[in-house]
Amino acid sequence: MSRRGWSVVAGALVVFLLALGLSQMTVPYVALAPGRAVDTLGAIKGKPVIEVKGAQATDSQGQLSLTTVSVYDGIDFFTALRMWFDDDIALVPRESVYPPGESEQESEKKAAADWQQSQDSAEVVALRELGYPTQVAVKSVTQGAPADGKLAPGDVVTAVNGTAVDSGSAFIEALSNKKPGEQVALTYQRGDTQGTVDVVLEADEKDSKQGRLGIEISQEQPHPFELSFDLKGIGGPSAGLMFALGIIDKIDDEDLTGGKKIAGTGTIADTGKVGAIGGIPQKMIGALDEGSTVFLTPAANCAEAKRAKPDGLTLVKVSKLDDALTALEMIRNNTGTPAGC
CATH class of the missing domain: 2.30.42.10 (PDZ domain)
Known part of the structure; x- marks a missing residue:
């Protein structure tokens, strides 16, 4: 083989080894992708997401869906490169999801605690709205x-x-x-x-x-019925608003949805204040993929949501639970246009 031929072979080998190394190298980023949207008024494998015991739960014609983000960790260079060109996926520094010095198990434990707190706070504000004060x-x-x-x-x-x-x-x-x-x-x-x-x-x-x-x-907070939640594999506090709305819809005679598919996100405090969350571009895509046409958006996330809003989704700005309830009333009764982002 000529010297030129050996040079080509050597170059190809170097490229191959470089590509092999890059394919096995984990990048310091995680990928945020659209997750599933879960109807809080629905059921999974025959079991209600929000179960009411001791009272008759009402039926609704529409949906009130919480939204999620799928997080992919340990991705290699070429996978990251492919994801970079996917408009539905965001690459963010790993430390923004898993804080330095905190193990993945610790992060998951915190997310589980936040998930439980979101349900507890949702129950407090929903029951208060239904006439059961703390x-x-x-x-x-x-x-x-x-x-x-x-x-x-x-x-x-x-x-x-x-x-x-x-x-x-x-x-x-x-x-x-x-x-x-x-x-x-x-x-x-x-x-x-x-x-x-x-x-x-x-x-x-x-x-x-x-x-x-x-x-x-x-x-x-005395009340004559029992509430429980059955939704596994999700963590974090961002479902608080949608859980609160789901509880109210389940107990109150009024169908909050008006037959529409409504999704949303946002933390909720015991006072009813709705807080900001992460991953809202991916949550909006997940909501649209599930057929939702309205997205309840924390006021603090409005600027980001407006920039990333997919076609076919109407954004409604909410700062507190009352904002969401007022907006839903306007939508189902066709009595005006709720405040948008």
Whole structure:
């Protein structure tokens, strides 16, 4: 073989080895792709996504779908290159999904905890909307503490110094700046009896500058039915808004959907505030692929959503649960155009 021929062979071998190396090299990026859209009013393998026990769940003609993102990790150079040219997929630094110093198992555990919290918060705000308010109940009273003999387990504290409290956080906030020796007036409900007691605070054992009542409280929300969620393999907090809407639709006689396929995303706080999420371009594509025509969009994500909006999808801006409910009412009754992004 001529010298030129050997040069060609050597060059081909180098290219082959280089390509082989690149094909086995993992890039420091993960791919975000459209995930599935799941109807919160529907069922998976015959089991409702949101199950109601103790009350008759209503039927709806449309859908209220939560949306997801599929995350692909450990991708090689050539796969990453192919994904780079796919408009439906985004390549992002791995550390933006899996924080440095946090194992994949730890990240998954956190995502599972966020997923559970999204369901808990969705239940709180949905039940409140349905007429079942939260309340602050006394679980126990420490013997010899300032509240001993004045409050009892089972009491519901309704106000601190005349200011209404209807959640654990509101109760804690009302006492957060009270010092030992200060007197507070606690209004409570005990069965059918309402009363008010004055309690002089003592020093907290862990913080001598903080006043203490000596009670353990719990936030309760009595309602005559039981709710449960059955949806596995998904994590994170972004389904909160759609879970809340799904619960309301299941219990209330009104069909929130008006027969339309509606999707959305957004975290939800116990106050009803809707928060920003990640991966909204991929979530919109997933919603459109499932046939949705309306997408409930957190206000904080509107700018990004507007830039990436696929044709055929109408964006509706929501900052809180009430915004979503108002928008759905307008859509199903054809009484106006909801605020868009």
